[in-house]
Amino acid sequence: MPMEPTEKNLSAQESLDIITAMIQQAKGNVQRNSFYFLLWGWVVTLANLAMYALLQLEYQRPYLVWVITIPAWLLSMYRAYRTGSERKQRTLLEQITIWTWISFSITIFIIIFFGYRINYQLNPLILLISAIPALVSGIALRFRPLIWGGVLFWAFGITGFVVPIGSQNLVGAVAVLCGFLIPGYLLKNKQQD
Numbered sequence: 001m002p003m004e005p006t007e008k009n010l011s012a013q014e015s016l017d018i019i020t021a022m023i024q025q026a027k028g029n030v031q032r033n034s035f036y037f038l039l040w041g042w043v044v045t046l047a048n049l050a051m052y053a054l055l056q057l058e059y060q061r062p063y064l065v066w067v068i069t070i071p072a073w074l075l076s077m078y079r080a081y082r083t084g085s086e087r088k089q090r091t092l093l094e095q096i097t098i099w100t101w102i103s104f105s106i107t108i109f110i111i112i113f114f115g116y117r118i119n120y121q122l123n124p125l126i127l128l129i130s131a132i133p134a135l136v137s138g139i140a141l142r143f144r145p146l147i148w149g150g151v152l153f154w155a156f157g158i159t160g161f162v163v164p165i166g167s168q169n170l171v172g173a174v175a176v177l178c179g180f181l182i183p184g185y186l187l188k189n190k191q192q193d
Contacts, residue, residue: 052166063120
């Protein structure tokens with residue numbers, strides 16, 4: 001004879017405890033997410049501005065500024081590992097968001113590796129692709145500024161295709177400011193509320 005599940009009626013205090021725990025988990029998610037948006041927002045904005053400046057100075061290898069992303073990748077992986085090992089379970093929405101960012105990262109590496117095929121005019125393409133994880137993260141967090149940041153990545157990606165090549169890094173810097181940094185600071189402030 002199969003066992004039938006028994007339903008347990010929760011007391012008002014037990015219900016309140018569950019709701020409180022869910023709110024605390026959501027606040028922790030916001031804090032963790034703001035770290036990544038702020039880290040990558042600053043790294044990519046600074047790299048774009050530095051590359052623009054080096055191009056104006058006619059430096060032979062302006063792309064070398066992007067090596068600052070290597071420590072950022074290492075820090076991101078370390079932090080993700082550390083926070084991931086502290087948590088036993090992830091929600092389905094968290095897993096989807098994580099895999100969206102992993103897919104984004106793999107796509108960016110592929111684009112950079114084969115960038116010579118498109119004369120290394122990568123900025124508009126990367127901006128367009130950046131819209132996807134920003135938008136998905138905004139939806140997962142139910143955070144409108146990040147959703148709008150994703151939409152703005154599309155707009156700035158299109159802009160990157162129509163401005164002169166020398167201005168693409170400025171467009172990229174403004175895109176990351178609007179798409180990652182501003183939402184990142186708003187997320188951080190939301191966590192403190």
